[in-house]
Amino acid sequence: MPRTAMAAVHDGDGSELKVREVTVDDPGPGEVLVRLGASGVCGSDRHVIDGEWTLPTPTVLGHEGAGVVEAVGAGVTDVAPGDNVILSWCYPCRRCRACAAGKAWACTGTRSGECLLPDGGTRLSDENGMVYPYLAVGTMSEYTVVPESAAVRVPAEVPFDVASLIGCSIATGVGAVVNNARVPAGASAAVVGCGGVGLAVVMGLTLAGAYPIIAVDTAEEKLAAARSFGATHTVRADKEPVATVVGEITGGGADHAFEVIGRVETIETLPSLLAPGGVGVLVGLPPEGARAGIDVLELAEAGKTLVGSNYGGAVPSLDFPRLADLYLAGRLPLDSLISHRIRLDEVNDAFDAMRAGTRTRSVIVF
Ligand code: APR
Ligand code: ZN
Structure with a gap:
């Protein structure tokens, strides 16, 4: 059953993000429906809003997120409903030469850069048609559907706000x-x-x-x-x-x-x-x-x-759990990186603060 979700949408017309409803379909084969717990606000989202990078629009922004698996499509074996997951904006195809060489960050077999799922579609829409999840994850939304390889299980002891950062800024840095x-x-x-x-x-x-x-x-x-x-x-x-x-x-x-x-x-x-x-x-x-x-x-x-x-040379399925373990062991003070926990409808203020250089990291908490 499709559901509606509030999401921060980039229309590509130079205006600020609109927080509005999108429809989220059920996950297809090999896909995972995630209820977001948190989404970081990253410099790469700002590149898009400020027109430095062009994307298909409308786009649900956000590529640094974590949440709970709500449902899985046919054939999904890596994760199950109830699992906490960190989303990865580079979903490896697991078949190309780069993936075979252990360089998931260089995968050439997916359409993540076009904001598309492996079948060339997306599971997001509005009254005008298809909506694109940024880098195939679109984490600034209450729900999103991602390919199985973009959802990496993380121990439930890692809070969502911290887990979301592991998915981009921490993996990258x-x-x-x-x-x-x-x-x-x-x-x-x-x-x-x-x-x-x-x-x-x-x-x-x-x-x-x-x-x-x-x-x-x-x-x-x-x-x-x-x-x-x-x-x-x-x-x-x-x-x-x-x-x-x-x-x-x-x-x-x-x-x-x-x-x-x-x-x-x-x-x-x-x-x-x-x-x-x-x-x-x-x-x-x-x-x-x-x-x-x-x-x-x-x-x-x-x-x-x-x-x-690129992406810190990370292999998400290897690096995310490792970074989560370092956090749980007290070796990475990730809580202190979060300067502002905000609501989804405060997202534009977070980008203004980023442009002004006045915040370390804002994280949207759902
Ligand atoms: N010299 C030194 N520091 C500067 C300068 C400068 N000339 N201009 C800006 N800065 C600082 C800002 O004050 C800010 O602290 O650079 C930092 C940029 O950080 P954010 O805007 O928070 O961006 P972040 O999310 O860290 O991403 C940085 O990494 O992954 C990429 O796409 C991402 O290109 C972006 C970059
Ligand atoms: Zn990022």
């Missing part, structure tokens, strides 16, 4: 450190941009035993938050010469530097923060079609590397 950069204990690191994802990078660096951990941001609140998660030094990007200060703290440049904003200007300066042989990790995602200019000689002569990081 901690994963960039442990899966992509593989930062060893004692290595130095700089983190440029300390929003929800950047703070997760700081947490990952703390977990890995990096030192020093230099947090860079334009907002004092973000730097204070970074210190609370283990940053040993902070730099105000709007007041201090970042490369000079990082060079002084590290004695010649950081072993690793992470860009976690998605701004071309900061991406271009990443090599200047690195020691010879250092590795710059691109975590922030810029607007579609953005191109960056880099000083090739600086990169070549000093043997520096720039690497892309």
Whole structure:
């Protein structure tokens, strides 16, 4: 029986999100109906609202969510009604070369980027027809239907607000450190941009035993938050010469530097923060079609590397439970990352606050 759900819908006309009713159909074969418990408000949703990335519309936004399995379609064996799950915006097809190589984040066999389920449809609609779930999950809704591989079981002791963050910012940020950069204990690191994802990078660096951990941001609140998660030094990007200060703290440049904003200007300066042989990790995602200019000689002569990081190199079925266990063991202070718990109808305020740089992470609680 189809049901209605309140959802935050992006109409693609430049206006703010509309919180309105959508119809959610039953799950088809290989699909899972989830009642959302929480959805994080992430920078990637803002890219869409601000027209930096184009999508089919109308779209239910949100790609960082957790909830309870309400019903499953034919053939679903990984999860059952009543299970708590974290949703993954990259649902692996489990058949392509990337999936076979253990690189679910690079899966080429699905239509998640087109906001479609594996059969090319969606289970959301309104009076005008099809509604698209952002990245095939659309978590800013009371209910959503996702492919089985996008719903990863999580222990019931992990609260929904924390679980939702594991599905994007934590997987992305901690994963960039442990899966992509593989930062060893004692290595130095700089983190440029300390929003929800950047703070997760700081947490990952703390977990890995990096030192020093230099947090860079334009907002004092973000730097204070970074210190609370283990940053040993902070730099105000709007007041201090970042490369000079990082060079002084590290004695010649950081072993690793992470860009976690998605701004071309900061991406271009990443090599200047690195020691010879250092590795710059691109975590922030810029607007579609953005191109960056880099000083090739600086990169070549000093043997520096720039690497892309998508979804923290995560395999959701492996990384989500691992991150949940670290949280339950007290090794990842994820509760402290949540600065605001909000209602669905307060979602536009959360994006305004994100643009103003005044919140670490807002989480919608259903
Ligand atoms: N220098 C340093 N920090 C800056 C600058 C700058 N020039 N401009 C902005 N910032 C800071 C902001 O103050 C904010 O703390 O960058 C941070 C960006 O964080 P959020 O807007 O909260 O975004 P977040 O959800 O963390 O996502 C960051 O990662 O996954 C991607 O798509 C996502 O591109 C986005 C990025
Ligand atoms: Zn995200």
